[in-house]
Amino acid sequence: AQSVTQLGSHVSVSEGALVLLRCNYSSSVPPYLFWYVQYPNQGLQLLLKYTSAATLVKGINGFEAEFKKSETSFHLTKPSAHMSDAAEYFCAVSEGGGADGLTFGKGTHLIIQP
């Protein structure tokens, strides 16, 4: 069965600093991996996805993530944090067939300090 672990329920960074949100997964087959963002009082929005093409995936708003099979990781990064990045971030995994939908991590709340 697939699972996702997001390290750190809350991450605080200063505006302009590097953002690093950690995600590790377990999957019995090559996975599809996703990062979603949820802004306050809004629905989930897809940031980026990995579907077995390039291991470094670029998404919206300057975010990117790198798939590392040896580490079973898909960490999300952004070189310079902006106040508007404050939100809840969810990592998700899907195995072949999609019969189990997406399995989500518990989320990481990103706080941006001025």
Added chain:
Amino acid sequence: GAGVSQSPSNKVTEKGKDVELRCDPISGHTALYWYRQRLGQGLEFLIYFQGNSAPDKSGLPSDRFSAERTGESVSTLTIQRTQQEDSAVYLCASSPKILMEQYFGPGTRLTVT
């Protein structure tokens, strides 16, 4: 174009009552998913539809939960005899086909008193 819409946006109900939550997917999306998000928790997958068919209902929390989809469009999630532990945000998502990215609606916040 129009995104995924859900109604109602908020629902407060008394314990023991039945509720029906509605999801309108993006037009042309064949796959539709329901998730539950409890306060402070990640999303919990409930059920998915490929067309009008739901191949696997094992993700539904109990037999009080049921879902249907008609015309490869609207879906309803019904919770019978609601309990306080059913309080959560219920999210619907659709995608053009299985394994493609899912587009989420704004959710229905259900509060059972």
